[in-house]
Amino acid sequence: MLRRIALFAVAAAAAITMLAASAAPSAALDLSWVSNKGYVQCLNYASAHSRYYPPGYQREADYDKMQRACNRGYYPNRPGVQY
Numbered sequence: 001m002l003r004r005i006a007l008f009a010v011a012a013a014a015a016i017t018m019l020a021a022s023a024a025p026s027a028a029l030d031l032s033w034v035s036n037k038g039y040v041q042c043l044n045y046a047s048a049h050s051r052y053y054p055p056g057y058q059r060e061a062d063y064d065k066m067q068r069a070c071n072r073g074y075y076p077n078r079p080g081v082q083y
Helices: 002-022 037-052 056-074
Strands: none
Touching: 037 056
């Protein structure tokens, strides 16, 4: 009985290790956009503009609109990017 439990534990550990090793990296960790200086400047401008210019109830919508404009300008026709 003890032998079966040990064998099961080894098999479970091997399965978990293989599952963890085969996992692909998450798309959420893609930070390639950070090296695009123009895009980062556009996002910084959008953030600063929406922080000071529109009234409080319009800030979120204004920032979203400007962020989408940055996406269209620096990543046109890129699949998976929401404009």
